Amino acid sequence: MSENEKDDGPVAGPTPPLSKAKRQTNRRRFLRTALLTGGVLGAALSGFLPLIYAKKKRLRPPGALDEKDFLGSCIKCGQCVQVCPVSAIKLADLVDGMGVGTPYIDPRRQACDFSCDAVQCILACPTGSLTYHKPDFLAVRAGAALKAKPILLAKEKDAEPTLNMTERIGVARLSRPEACLATQGKGFKGQARGADFTGELRYMDVDRWKPIRVSEHPYDVPECDLCVRACPIKGAISIETVMAPNGSQHKSPVVHEPCVGCGVCEMICPVEPACITIEAGEVWKI
Amino acid sequence: MSDVLKRRFTEQIKIMFGWEPRKPEKITERAQQVHIMKRMTNKQDLQATKSHMRAHEVKSTKWRNRRWITLIAANLLFTLSFSLDIQILEGALTASRFVGFHLIDLNSALQVMLAHKHIINNLIIGTGTVLLLWGLLGGRTFCSWVCPYHLLAEWAEKLHLFLAKKKLVTDQTMDRRLRTVFWVIFALLALGTGYTVYEAISPTGIVSRALVYGPGLALLWVLALLFFEVFFSRRAWCRYACPIGLTYGVVGIISPVRIKYKLDGCFHEGDCRKVCLVPHVLDTVIKGRAVDLEVPIGPDCTRCGLCVDACPTGSLTFEVKGLQKLL
Numbered sequence: 001m002s003e004n005e006k007d008d009g010p011v012a013g014p015t016p017p018l019s020k021a022k023r024q025t026n027r028r029r030f031l032r033t034a035l036l037t038g039g040v041l042g043a044a045l046s047g048f049l050p051l052i053y054a055k056k057k058r059l060r061p062p063g064a065l066d067e068k069d070f071l072g073s074c075i076k077c078g079q080c081v082q083v084c085p086v087s088a089i090k091l092a093d094l095v096d097g098m099g100v101g102t103p104y105i106d107p108r109r110q111a112c113d114f115s116c117d118a119v120q121c122i123l124a125c126p127t128g129s130l131t132y133h134k135p136d137f138l139a140v141r142a143g144a145a146l147k148a149k150p151i152l153l154a155k156e157k158d159a160e161p162t163l164n165m166t167e168r169i170g171v172a173r174l175s176r177p178e179a180c181l182a183t184q185g186k187g188f189k190g191q192a193r194g195a196d197f198t199g200e201l202r203y204m205d206v207d208r209w210k211p212i213r214v215s216e217h218p219y220d221v222p223e224c225d226l227c228v229r230a231c232p233i234k235g236a237i238s239i240e241t242v243m244a245p246n247g248s249q250h251k252s253p254v255v256h257e258p259c260v261g262c263g264v265c266e267m268i269c270p271v272e273p274a275c276i277t278i279e280a281g282e283v284w285k286i
Numbered sequence: 287m288s289d290v291l292k293r294r295f296t297e298q299i300k301i302m303f304g305w306e307p308r309k310p311e312k313i314t315e316r317a318q319q320v321h322i323m324k325r326m327t328n329k330q331d332l333q334a335t336k337s338h339m340r341a342h343e344v345k346s347t348k349w350r351n352r353r354w355i356t357l358i359a360a361n362l363l364f365t366l367s368f369s370l371d372i373q374i375l376e377g378a379l380t381a382s383r384f385v386g387f388h389l390i391d392l393n394s395a396l397q398v399m400l401a402h403k404h405i406i407n408n409l410i411i412g413t414g415t416v417l418l419l420w421g422l423l424g425g426r427t428f429c430s431w432v433c434p435y436h437l438l439a440e441w442a443e444k445l446h447l448f449l450a451k452k453k454l455v456t457d458q459t460m461d462r463r464l465r466t467v468f469w470v471i472f473a474l475l476a477l478g479t480g481y482t483v484y485e486a487i488s489p490t491g492i493v494s495r496a497l498v499y500g501p502g503l504a505l506l507w508v509l510a511l512l513f514f515e516v517f518f519s520r521r522a523w524c525r526y527a528c529p530i531g532l533t534y535g536v537v538g539i540i541s542p543v544r545i546k547y548k549l550d551g552c553f554h555e556g557d558c559r560k561v562c563l564v565p566h567v568l569d570t571v572i573k574g575r576a577v578d579l580e581v582p583i584g585p586d587c588t589r590c591g592l593c594v595d596a597c598p599t600g601s602l603t604f605e606v607k608g609l610q611k612l613l
Contacts, residue, residue: 032519033460033526040468040487040527043507044475047486051479072480073402075394076491077381078499082368091495093502100486100504101380101495126381126388127398128406135404 050092050099057280058098059105059170059263061089062112062163063122063130067281069138074129076101080121086200086211088112089121107263107278114152114232114262115202115211119163132164143283144168150258151234154204163233163260170261171282172227172237174253180275181224182239182251188224191215192270199267201230214268227253227265227276234258237265257284290314290577298567298584302535304463307569310577317578320549324573336553343598349591353431361434364498379432379494380485381412388412392420392537393530394491397484400476417537423589425538429524429531430563430590434497435489435508436524440563442512443521450520458519460526462566469529489523490530521563535585542607545583545594549576552601558593568593571601582607 018026050071057067061080064070080103081089088110092098103121105112122130134140149162177183192214193199200211219226223239231237236259242252253265253276263278290312301307313321324332363375364382376383380394390412399405420428429436449455472484485491489511492504511523524531547570554573559565567584570576582605593602 029458029460032458033464036460036519036522036526037464037467041471043487044472044483047481047483048479050486051481068480069402072482073398073404074482075381075390075398076482076485076495077377077379078495079377079381079383081499082376091499091502094504094506100502101491124376126377126383126390126408126412127402128404128409131406135406137404 046094047100049097050102053097057170057282059107059261059278059280061103061105061121061130062119062165062169062260062262063125063132063167064169065129065131065134065138066141070129071099071102073127074099074102075127077126078103079124079126080130083116083120083124084112085115086110086113086202105263107266108274109267110199111263111265111267113200113202113211113230113264114154114163115200115209117152117155119165122164133166140167141283143285146260147257150236150260153232153234154202154208156234165260168260168282168284170263170278170280171284172255172259172261172263172265172276173279173282174255174275175277176271176273176275177252179271180252181271182253185251186224187220187222188226188270189218189220190270191218192226192268201264201268202232219270223251224270225253226268226270230264230268232262232264233260236260259284288314288578291581294570294577294581295584298586299539301566301569301584302532302586303466304461306462307566310575312577314578317549317576320579321574321576324554332553336555339553339598346595349595349604353590354437356431357434357437360432361494361497364494368498378491378498379434380488380491387415389416389419391490391530392416393533394482394485394488396533397472397476397482400473401480401482403480420534420537421541422543423538424541424543424587425534425536425585426531426564426588427538427541427543428534430588433490433530434493436588438493438508438512439515439521439524442515443563446516446520449516455517460519460522462526464526465528465532468527469532472529484529488530490528524563531588539585541585542609543589544605544607545587545589545591546603546605547571547576547581547583548601548603549579549581550601551599552576553599555598557596557598558602561592561596563588563590563592 060070065073078091081091088105089103092100092102092104094100098104122132144167146166146168150165151161152163155161174180181188195215197215199214201214202211203217206212225239228237228239235256237253237255239251240254241249243249261278265276266274266278269276364378367373367375374385379391381390388408388411390409392413395409395413446455450457475483487507489508492508496502496505515522552571558571559568562568564586567587570581594604
């Protein structure tokens with residue numbers, strides 16, 4: 001960037017033909033420019049990985065649009081992360097393959113227990129990636145819509161007991177029935193996930209506004225029903241007596257239509273790995 | 287505005303999109319007189335005055351300090367709002383709320399609008415406030431006064447210049463039109479794929495999120511960019527790639543805050559162009575090129591104030607159009 005000290009007139013004359021050296025410099029500059037273009041575009045293509053990985057469903061925060069629309073609309077600001085009282089929402093990193101900076105929930109580590117009472121992440125979202133109602137031009141997949149607004153057990157006695165969610169983010173499924181303590185007729189005593197588990201949950205009998213660590217709230221139940229006890233949604237799960245194919249009867253957790261896919265049952269399940277898991281993006285099938 | 291300045295104004299917009307500055311075709315009568323006077327001045331006298339100025343020059347870092355403090359404070363406010371839960375500036379640079387007011391980065395908003403093709407109220411409000419804010423303050427003010435990657439790149443640039451002085455690296459320049467090309471490519475990619483491709487590699491977003499939500503592996507990409515800038519090409523990302531800069535540059539075309547150049551006292555030493563982050567906007571300080579006695583610097587200027595600090599004769603100053611008489 002040397003200063004042009006040459007003193008010539010204000011009006012430029014006709015352009016003289018370029019010297020060989022100048023042409024070479026120009027060519028090299030062109031090659032470098034092409035190189036940078038390739039490099040940056042190459043890196044940008046890595047941005048498509050989440051679209052490829054999108055086939056594998058991830059649990060997004062409540063009110064999330066369907067994966068492709070979600071990836072298109074999320075501005076990656078993390079305001080949903082900031083309002084969550086139990087820090088259930090995390091932002092994806094480069095290697096997670098679901099869009100750098102997009103929010104997701106790992107329910108086994110920390111599920112959404114609606115401690116905020118109002119699905120505040122939806123309120124915080126500036127772009128409508130998380131929304132109570134999908135815009136008209138986006139179709140609601142069959143079975144994704146909830147039949148009724150889910151009733152939050154914590155607010156059951158309030159004038160407005162419902163969560164304003166209209167669509168589920170997933171459905172809980174008993175994925176390992178053979179390991180389920182209830183199915184085996186076993187009880188459970190102690191800390192649900194061990195002393196080291198950092199996950200938090202709202203226990204209404206302890207404090208409505210302050211979720212505490214699951215490890216600080218040991219259980220002692222003759223027949224394990226932790227998933228039912230912890231579930232924040234009314235009528236989403238219950239322990240039923242079911243008939244096995246061989247005719248024998250046993251107890252088992254059964255998931256019902258109001259299930260929104262929050263993941264509390266997956267987080268609290270004392271068996272390792274969890275017997276009950278969330279199928280992200282799954283719809284209700286009768 | 288005179289015809290000559292109007293012509294320069296459109297010329298400067300072209301320069302922002304990547305064209306190289308050219309010698310002006312027309313210069314006002316009074317500026318021409320100064321140019322002639324400067325040519326007629328006794329070279330020895332001029333040299334003596336220059337040396338005198340040099341000897342008494344006080345190196346100033348006033349604007350640089352103010353800018354660094356502002357930049358760090360803004361980013362710290364993001365970090366503290368979350369870590370200490372003081373809730374003043376929630377979110378990250380892509381979108382946030384300042385005591386309740388939505389603020390959304392224009393380029394991110396544009397990418398989301400193009401990809402999602404749906405605009406909700408909050409998005410309009412946030413975009414509107416930011417448009418107004420940076421329209422007033424000057425578009426690329428965002429770059430040098432807020433963008434956290436800018437500060438990292440500024441230090442990388444210092445390192446690059448140090449190594450270049452030691453002849454260990456050379457500056458590999460590129461075609462500045464590339465930034466415009468990238469802008470179009472990223473806009474088309476968002477529109478065509480329905481996915482905000484640029485946001486995945488935006489170092490501004492990555493660094494901002496790292497500051498608020500903790501570091502992640504995405505910072506490796508930022509490190510790679512800084513490495514490239516230190517060893518190969520001076521400030522390559524901001525100059526040749528970043529679409530955010532161009533978006534804000536366009537917003538700031540009519541901004542009242544800008545740098546003003548006064549031809550009279552200038553010795554054309556070129557110190558300003560040496561420190562300038564976008565030296566193509568300072569073409570007017572080259573001897574014989576100023577089209578008028580006072581020339582506003584073009585829209586690609588980041589208003590960083592380095593040239594104001596560097597200028598030994600005070601020929602470059604900050605100016606707020608319309609408010610100059612009040613201030």
